[in-house]
Amino acid sequence: EQAHIGVTGLAVMGSNLARNFARHGHTVAVHNRTPARTRALVEEFGGEGHFMPAETAERFVASLERPRRLVMMVKAGAPTDAVIEEFAPLLEPGDMIVDGGNAHFEDTRRREAALRERGLHFVGTGISGGEEGALHGPSIMPGGSKESYEALGPLLEDISATVDGTPCCTHIGPDGAGHFVKMVHNGIEYADMQLIAESYDLLRRALGMAPGEIAEVFRTWNRGRLESYLIEITAEVLAHTDAATGKPFVDVVLDQAEQKGTGRWTVQTALDLGVPVSGIAEAVFARSLSGHAELRDAAQGLPGPSAKGLTGAAAERFADEVEQALYASKIVAYAQGVHQIQAGSQEYGWDIDPGAVARIWRGGCIIRARFLNRITEAYARERTPVTLLTADYFTEALGAAQDAWRRVVTTSAELGVPAPGFSAALAYYDALRSERLPAALVQGQRDFFGAHTYRRTDRDGSFHTLWGADRGERPA
Ligand code: NDP
DSSP states (O other): OOBSEEEEOOSHHHHHHHHHHHHTTOOEEEEOSSHHHHHHHHHHHGGGSOEEEOSSHHHHHHTBOSSOEEEEOOOSSHHHHHHHHHHGGGOOTTOEEEEOSOOOHHHHHHHHHHHHHTTOEEEEEEEESHHHHHHHOOEEEEOSOHHHHHHHHHHHHHHSOEETTEESBOOOOSTTHHHHHHHHHHHHHHHHHHHHHHHHHHHHHHHOOOHHHHHHHHHHHTTTTTOBHHHHHHHHHHHOBOTTTOSBHHHHSOSOOOOOSHHHHHHHHHHHHTOOOHHHHHHHHHHHHHHOHHHHHHGGGSOOOSOOOOOHHHHHHHHHHHHHHHHHHHHHHHHHHHHHHHHHHHHHTOOOOHHHHHHHTSSSSTTOBTTHHHHHHHHHSSSOOSSGGGSHHHHHHHHHHHHHHHHHHHHHHHHTOOOHHHHHHHHHHHHHHOSSOTHHHHHHHHHHHHOOOEEOSSSSSEEEEOTTTTOOEEEO
């Protein structure tokens, strides 16, 4: 008997994926560099399905039916290259290596090209949903060749999450497309988390609400259009009491947010592509600012505003306004992420369908949310919008939210409560809306000091003004 699929790298993610395949009736070959993990998996969970443990790479490869489907779930970076180098010589043309780790898409492009030369399919695959997702149904974003998806797709769709009967897995596009989309997913996740955190902070500091009360507000929001996994877990975290002190859990946690780097990759890549993902960037910066204890200590004595909180009617309506600001800012964050996916798709020739991406993000992954249906709908129309903001549903939502959104940003400034995510999102919205931008003045400055030239609104061509002489204009 031979295995349908093999998983190598049996730490938490690999074990859970292997179990997920087995629970769906697939025979799964399992392998790990340190064989003790392989034995432990089979001892503990062998009853869940049919596993074929292998202690050596050779035995593992030999146990796979052909064309072989080999999933690797190992540490990203050098270990991934090491594992590829170990297995590639044992494989035959047409075999597939699936990298489900969090690889950088540029590495995936390089690996795919190298393995293609050797006749092998390399399928860089984004997998979101953490440990629980891997076991019960993640959102799966496979790149690589169409041909490889024909052989792999049915197995991956079997183990992915499903929403309304549709699997949260689709072929994203060639080579690094899957890992690119996973990266942007994580960037959006950073932005979404930051916006939710700002909402909490504003409710707490403007209204003096306790964490437990704010948890209730989030629970209410989670029954409406903001319904999502992140809102749901936020309420859980805010409602949690620290057992040791009896204080709200959120008050005993050190307020320095960490990161593993995918948010940073998203912003770095966006800078290279020239895509303004300001909401995602503010979220990454907010985490890094929080970690600068020395700066924050030094700034403790800086003067703040005289206003301390909201009262009266302004206080009454504030929670509702924050909900609107959160929704509007979230739309902007997703619009920026979709723009980045489209720009990457164009740059690398991936032909990614943003509507399909939104569809597979509806379940399994960290940013799963009711609202993603609206993005799928927006891109399912014959004429796809240039930006998500101009899709009918979103234009209406932004229009309805904008007054409240502006008041929330104003209030944050007046009370001295930082809301970089809300402010950046609103500035992006207003910048796109503006008929004229002060970029014209920036062009003038550039031409003045560096003769960088400018284009005119009324004539084609590039021009330079002789700023140091008679200020006459010359074609450049
Ligand atoms: P780790 O990232 O901690 O990786 C541990 C695994 O990698 C072990 O099986 C280990 O083998 C193997 N490994 C490390 N170095 C080598 C090497 N040089 N040669 C062979 N094998 C090696 O495990 P996780 O399960 O947390 O994550 C796996 C991958 O999935 C990572 O790329 C991660 O970024 C990604 N991921 C993780 C998510 C999560 O929520 N944790 C979510 C989505 C993706 P050994 O036992 O012998 O040390």
